[in-house]
Amino acid sequence: MATMNPRNRRQPAAIAEPVRHIAAGPWAIELLPGAAYSARYVATQSSIGFAFDSQRGLHAIGTDRIRPFEAMPNGLAFVPAGCDVLSESPVGGEYLRVIRTDGVGLTGDRPFNNRIDPQAIYLAQRIRSALLRPQWNDDWEAWAIGLAERGADLDVALPQGSITGSRMRLLDEFIDAGLGGPLGIPAMAQLLELSEGYFMRAFKQATGKSPHSYLIDRRLARARALMRDSTASLAQIALTCGFNSQAHMTAVFRQRLGVSPAQLRTASASGKKYNRL
The missing domain is CATH 1.10.10.60 (Homeodomain-like)
Incomplete structure (x- = not known):
């Protein structure tokens, strides 16, 4: 399966962790290691993302206005199909991405990020562990569906309170x-x-x-x-x-x-x- 993520990550001179990806039924799942990236694309499919690390850089999601962004650790994100995306970070961070590839769209028409949800955190960690060391009984489709449902239920970001x-x-x-x-x-x-x-x-x-x-x-x-x-x-x-x-x-x-x-x-x-x- 070809790498589906459009982020072009610069590789260090030493050994790098590979991009880990898997196709399971109608789902494509990808784990990107923490690294600098720069990308500009139009999303052909809606996707759910999960940032394991805090990240910062510049982005323009569904707009032509480029602004600084601060991605919180453990934050859930959603990018709808047809959305223009520009994003770059000098450091980046480990990131999970889940896409449905059979043409069935995910619920939601507005992009969001930094959504904190305990069930999404659990599912993302479970998927990461499985990608790092796959087992014969890994239930990829169930995990992908579960993470997509968390994104469908949570289409508005919550305030961060005192930890901005x-x-x-x-x-x-x-x-x-x-x-x-x-x-x-x-x-x-x-x-x-x-x-x-x-x-x-x-x-x-x-x-x-x-x-x-x-x-x-x-x-x-x-x-x-x-x-x-x-x-x-x-x-x-x-x-x-x-x-x-x-x-x-x-x-x-x-x-x-x-x-x-x-x-x-x-x-x-x-x-x-x-x-x-």
């Missing part, structure tokens, strides 16, 4: 600068000048996850980037990303992604991709 896009950027920069050492909720709340209790509630509303869970996600994202962009050993990467040891990092990888760092690096080295008709 600019505050998320500040928090990301703070976390990324301190990943090699201990990071806690008090320091994150203080950075945003919020009480710890209020910060925890506002963060969960904005991202669908607790600050602690998000911190683990950032450690995983950094580890995967280092595995992609460097030849450092897994033990070195684990310590750089704030894990206690390589064994600790491996356990978190298996729990969150369903695959070990060694398996992921081996799959990237071979450029392994999975297809199902």
Whole structure:
């Protein structure tokens, strides 16, 4: 199956995680690794997207006005058929995309993003784990239908409350600068000048996850980037990303992604991709 996503991702010099895609019945499912991209196209089919990481850049979705965008982590997005899309980011982020390819449109006629929905988060994580390490009993069509239904039910973005896009950027920069050492909720709340209790509630509303869970996600994202962009050993990467040891990092990888760092690096080295008709 040819890559369906029009985003042209620049490949680093070191081994990159491959784009993972699968065809299941009338559904095409694709997982793009975090990387810079630039794209301009007209959507021939409506699609559901899910941003695992916070992303920022420029876009114009269904309009000719190009504006800065801030995509929240765990945000659900929808692009209707016929919609003009221009989007670019110097960093990008891991992104899941689901399209129905048999000409049957998905419900909705207005694009949206940054929609936080617990069921959509669960389904997107389940699909990502399966794409990273497919099993014979993976229920791709059921997951795709479930994610599409979440998009159909949620066609208007919710307000982010106190954790705005600019505050998320500040928090990301703070976390990324301190990943090699201990990071806690008090320091994150203080950075945003919020009480710890209020910060925890506002963060969960904005991202669908607790600050602690998000911190683990950032450690995983950094580890995967280092595995992609460097030849450092897994033990070195684990310590750089704030894990206690390589064994600790491996356990978190298996729990969150369903695959070990060694398996992921081996799959990237071979450029392994999975297809199902």
